[in-house]
Structures are given as C-alpha cells and as structure tokens.
Amino acid sequence: MxxxxxxxxxxxxxxxxxxxxxxxxxxxxxxxxxxxxxxxxxxxxxxxxxxxxxxxxxxxxxxxxxxxxxxxxxxxxxxxxxxxxxxxxxxxxxxxxxxxxxxxxxxxxxAGEAIAALAISEDQAGSDLSGLQCSAQPANDGWLVDGIKRFVSNGSQAKLFVTLVKTQARRHALAGCSLLVIDAHAPGVTRTPLNLLGWKSADVCDVRFERVPVPRENLIGKADKAFRYLMQGLDFERMVAGMLALGGAAHSIRLLDRFVRQRIGHGAPLSVNQSIRHELADLIAELRLVRSFGYQVVTQHAEGRLGSGDASILKLRSTELARRAAGLCVQFHGARGYLSDSEVARLYRDASAGTIAAGASELMREMIFDSVDAEALLD
Ligand SMILES: Cc1cc2nc3c(=O)[nH]c(=O)nc-3n(C[C@H](O)[C@H](O)[C@H](O)COP(=O)(O)OP(=O)(O)OC[C@H]3O[C@@H](n4cnc5c(N)ncnc54)[C@H](O)[C@@H]3O)c2cc1C
Known part of the structure; x- marks a missing residue:
C-alpha cells in the first residue's frame, strides 16, 4: 500500500x-x-x-x-x-x-485477443446458487456440458466462458460443482443477446450449452471443488463491483454538482436552495466515507485478508450510493433528465443493475449480518 x-x-x-x-x-x-x-x-x-x-x-x-x-x-x-x-x-x-x-x-x-465471460447464473440459480442445473457428464477424457446460463456479460463476444457446472448431479447444492473453461466456438454453444434496460454495452446474453464437449485440461482447479474457489472469487467480484460503482457514483455526483451550480431558476442557480445543497452534501459525505472504506478493503485484499463482510459492505454501499446519486441527477435535472437519450437517463437505468448484478443488495446485507461480529464492533 x-x-x-x-x-x-x-x-x-x-x-x-x-x-x-x-x-x-x-x-x-x-x-x-x-x-x-x-x-x-x-x-x-x-x-x-x-x-x-x-x-x-x-x-x-x-x-x-x-x-x-x-x-x-x-x-x-x-x-x-x-x-x-x-x-x-x-x-x-x-x-x-x-x-x-x-x-x-x-x-x-x-493481449485483448480473447474476451472472457463468467457464466455462473441460471434461471433457478441467482442469489441462491443451490438451484444450479447446468450439468457436466463424463465423456471420453472430459465432459459433455448441458444447460442454460443467464445474464452472461460479454456473452456474444466471448471466446471463453468460465462456467460453473454440476459434475456430481446427486450431491446437494454447491457440493459437487466444478469450474470449466468452455470454448465459445465449441459445437453446441448458442448465445442470445438480451435487451436490458441498461448496461447496453455489457453484451449481456443467455448462453445455451447442448452436449458441449469440454476436455479434462479445461478444468479449473480440482473437480467437484468449485465451492472453495467461489468463496474467494465471489468476495473478489464484490470488491471489484464496489470499486467500479464507487467511480460511477463519483461521476453522477460531479455531473449533478455542475448542473445545479449553472442552472438558473428564480434568478439564481439551483444550488442556492438549501434542500438541494443538503442532498449534494449528503452524497459527497457518503462518497468520501465509502471511498475511504473502499481503499481499506482493497488493502485487506492486497494483504491477502479480504473478508466476505467487508467486501459485501463495499459492494452494498457503493452500488446503493450510485443508484441514489443517479436518482437525484434525474430529479434535479428536471424534465431534461427524463429524456430517454440523455446521459442522466442512462446513468439512472444503469445504476439499477448495480444493486442486482454480482449479488443483490439484500444478499449483501445477509452476508454482512452473517460475517461481521456486531459484539466486537460495540466493544
Ligand atoms: C446487468 C447484469 C449483468 C449480469 N452479468 C452476469 C454475468 O456476467 N455472469 C453471471 O453469472 N451472472 C450475471 N448476472 C446475474 C446476477 O449475478 C444475478 O442477477 C444476481 O445474482 C441475482 O440473481 P437473480 O437475478 O436470479 O435474482 P434472485 O436471486 O431471483 O432474486 C430476486 C430479488 O430478490 C431479492 N432477494 C434475493 N435474495 C434475497 C434474500 N435473501 N433476502 C431478501 N431479498 C432477496 C433481491 O432483491 C433480488 O434482486 C448479471 C445480472 C445483471 C442484472
């Protein structure tokens, strides 16, 4: 550090x-x-x-x-x-x-030659991954993969999918799952771009695997042990999503600040109104706090001690802040912020995915409750 x-x-x-x-x-x-x-x-x-x-x-x-x-x-x-x-x-x-x-x-x-996607979510496996159905049956020296992955970012352009599959169909929940690298051009792979409200450039797709051959050497780590890798990978994902959203929140707050200082109403800039100043002050204060906490979490990760609770706090607070900032952007820009092709409207549409993707806010709160020792905090 x-x-x-x-x-x-x-x-x-x-x-x-x-x-x-x-x-x-x-x-x-x-x-x-x-x-x-x-x-x-x-x-x-x-x-x-x-x-x-x-x-x-x-x-x-x-x-x-x-x-x-x-x-x-x-x-x-x-x-x-x-x-x-x-x-x-x-x-x-x-x-x-x-x-x-x-x-x-x-x-x-x-080298930017092969785009990667992460294919974990399914229709019945989002916040609760125990409903995972995508399966890999042993075949030749590897597997045949069947199933549909939903909401896969980079889906249509990916050359490879890091994919969560069930390799032991009978074992419960995430026990018996593996991570496989699936070549996007392997036979049996179909991708369908989705028309989302926002995140338009994220290339979010459904990806169908039908008897897709995957060689044994494409197994990540050990077979049936994906749970262990996911525990580390998902905390990392939450921290990464948190740092990205933090930047997004800062962008919206800066846009809002500039607008209310230059937009004239009743003979003065909007920023003379205390109600608007206080909303902005709250956003700025929250941004500074979450940013400072964000770099603490980053330091924990850099030192090899990233915890689920703190990664979840960062993800929760930064994505919620980004959504609140985007909402206030729309409100204080007036009708021009409600134009579908305005920047403000795009920020608003985009921000509502941040509190769902990479773990919904409610799940983050569950993680925080389960991981943080409230007694110790109160000492
Ligand atoms: C834009 C976008 C991009 C994505 N990209 C990817 C990707 O690249 N790869 C990938 O694998 N997945 C991706 N996802 C999927 C994402 O990870 C899931 O949407 C997320 O895990 C939530 O799962 P779900 O949508 O099935 O919601 P569900 O699990 O069905 O939950 C629905 C809602 O219920 C609420 N909820 C859930 N659990 C609880 C609880 N315990 N208590 C109270 N309320 C709860 C939440 O508000 C949640 O939004 C993406 C999603 C979006 C929106």
Whole structure:
C-alpha cells in the first residue's frame, strides 16, 4: 500500500484517467448502440497494459485505482464488460487454473485477443446458487456440458466462458460443482443477446450449452471443488463491483454538482436552495466515507485478508450510493433528465443493475449480518 498513498495514488489516478479516456471515450456511445466493445478497443486497452493489471498482492492498489477511474467514465456497461474480463473471470484462471490453462487462455486475454465471460447464473440459480442445473457428464477424457446460463456479460463476444457446472448431479447444492473453461466456438454453444434496460454495452446474453464437449485440461482447479474457489472469487467480484460503482457514483455526483451550480431558476442557480445543497452534501459525505472504506478493503485484499463482510459492505454501499446519486441527477435535472437519450437517463437505468448484478443488495446485507461480529464492533 505504501507507494500508493496520498499524492502518488492521485498521480496514478490522473494517469489512468487520461489513458482510459483516450482509449474508451471515443467509442463508448457506439458501444452502447452496438451492444459491445469492438475488438480494436480490447487491443488498445491491452497495448496500454490495462488488461494485465494485478489481481492480488501489494500492487493490487494500482488495479483499484484503475477500477475507480474506469467507473468515473460514467458507462456502467463498459466498466462491467472490462471488469468481468480482466478481473472477475481472469481471477479464477490466474488463481486456480493449471499452468497449461493459464498459458492457453490468460495470455490471450491479457493481449485483448480473447474476451472472457463468467457464466455462473441460471434461471433457478441467482442469489441462491443451490438451484444450479447446468450439468457436466463424463465423456471420453472430459465432459459433455448441458444447460442454460443467464445474464452472461460479454456473452456474444466471448471466446471463453468460465462456467460453473454440476459434475456430481446427486450431491446437494454447491457440493459437487466444478469450474470449466468452455470454448465459445465449441459445437453446441448458442448465445442470445438480451435487451436490458441498461448496461447496453455489457453484451449481456443467455448462453445455451447442448452436449458441449469440454476436455479434462479445461478444468479449473480440482473437480467437484468449485465451492472453495467461489468463496474467494465471489468476495473478489464484490470488491471489484464496489470499486467500479464507487467511480460511477463519483461521476453522477460531479455531473449533478455542475448542473445545479449553472442552472438558473428564480434568478439564481439551483444550488442556492438549501434542500438541494443538503442532498449534494449528503452524497459527497457518503462518497468520501465509502471511498475511504473502499481503499481499506482493497488493502485487506492486497494483504491477502479480504473478508466476505467487508467486501459485501463495499459492494452494498457503493452500488446503493450510485443508484441514489443517479436518482437525484434525474430529479434535479428536471424534465431534461427524463429524456430517454440523455446521459442522466442512462446513468439512472444503469445504476439499477448495480444493486442486482454480482449479488443483490439484500444478499449483501445477509452476508454482512452473517460475517461481521456486531459484539466486537460495540466493544
Ligand atoms: C446487468 C447484469 C449483468 C449480469 N452479468 C452476469 C454475468 O456476467 N455472469 C453471471 O453469472 N451472472 C450475471 N448476472 C446475474 C446476477 O449475478 C444475478 O442477477 C444476481 O445474482 C441475482 O440473481 P437473480 O437475478 O436470479 O435474482 P434472485 O436471486 O431471483 O432474486 C430476486 C430479488 O430478490 C431479492 N432477494 C434475493 N435474495 C434475497 C434474500 N435473501 N433476502 C431478501 N431479498 C432477496 C433481491 O432483491 C433480488 O434482486 C448479471 C445480472 C445483471 C442484472
């Protein structure tokens, strides 16, 4: 953490911001319309070294700055797409994948040549993964995979799916599950883009697997032991989602602050009204608190001691803050914020997915209640 404290973290943020803006901002609107980031952008990000940022260790603080700055661009679909590829899906391969698997997939992911997706959710397996039905039957030297994964970001453009499957059909809930890398071009894979309210550039799809052959070497870690990997991966995912949403909240608050200072009503800027000033003051105060907590959580992860409770607190509070900030953006922009193609309306639509994806707020509260020792806090 030491090299990134204070000013150094600030200058790193400025550097990241400039590089991200140069790479992404000219493309974001087109990506929202098209539904995904084009391959040239992935390569440009890779050329900047932005798809190869640390997933753990002391240097992870650099990644956290990147995630926050990616969020500050104000495009939740873009940040989700990159976050899933370079962090959430990559972590399972980097931490638990064999050397051969890492050599085969991670190197191409880091070069922006192979886009990765994370295929965990199903119709009957969202907050409660015990309803998982996607199955892998032993065949030849590997498996045949059947099932439908829902709401898979990067779905249509992915070259690989890090997929949660049941390898022991009879065992209960997550016991007997495995993580497999499924090649998107294998026979039997069909992807269907979904028309979501927001996150338009996140390329969210349903993905159907019909007797898809998966070789044994595409197993991540050990067979039937995915629960163990998920425990670590899901906490990481919540922290990553939290840092991205933190940047998103900052973007909305800045937009709102600028607007109320320049919009004139009754002969004065909107910002002279105490009710508006206080709403903004509350947002700014909450942002500062959550941001400071966010970097504490990042430090915990960098030191190898990320806890479920704190990862969930960060995810809960930053996504809820982003949603509140986007809601107030609409309110104080008046009717122009309600125009469907305005930036404010997009922020509003996008923010409501943040409190569902990567774990709904209610689930985060359950995790917090179960993990944090309230007695110790009160001592
Ligand atoms: C834009 C977007 C992108 C996504 N990308 C991916 C992806 O790339 N890969 C992937 O695998 N999945 C992805 N998901 C799926 C996401 O992880 C799930 O939506 C999430 O886990 C919630 O599951 P669910 O939608 O089935 O809701 P359910 O589990 O059916 O819950 C419905 C609602 O009930 C409430 N609820 C749930 N549990 C409780 C509880 N214990 N107490 C009180 N209330 C509760 C919550 O409000 C929740 O939203 C994405 C989702 C969205 C919206």
């Amino acid at each position: 030491k090299p990134y404290l204070g000013e150094t973290r600030g200058s790193l943020a400025v550097d990241m911001r400039e590089r991200l803006r140069a790479c992404l901002l000219p493309e974001t609107e087109a990506a929202e319309v098209r539904g995904y980031l084009p391959s040239a952008i992935w390569r440009a990000l890779a050329d900047e070294g932005l798809l190869d940022l640390p997933l753990n260790g002391e240097d992870f603080v650099r990644s956290a700055v990147f995630l926050e700055e990616l969020g500050r661009l104000g495009y939740a679909g873009v940040r989700a797409s990159i976050g899933v590829h370079a962090f959430m899906a990559a972590a399972y391969l980097a931490w638990f994948g064999s050397e051969a698997l890492r050599a085969r997939y991670l190197a191409r992911m880091r």
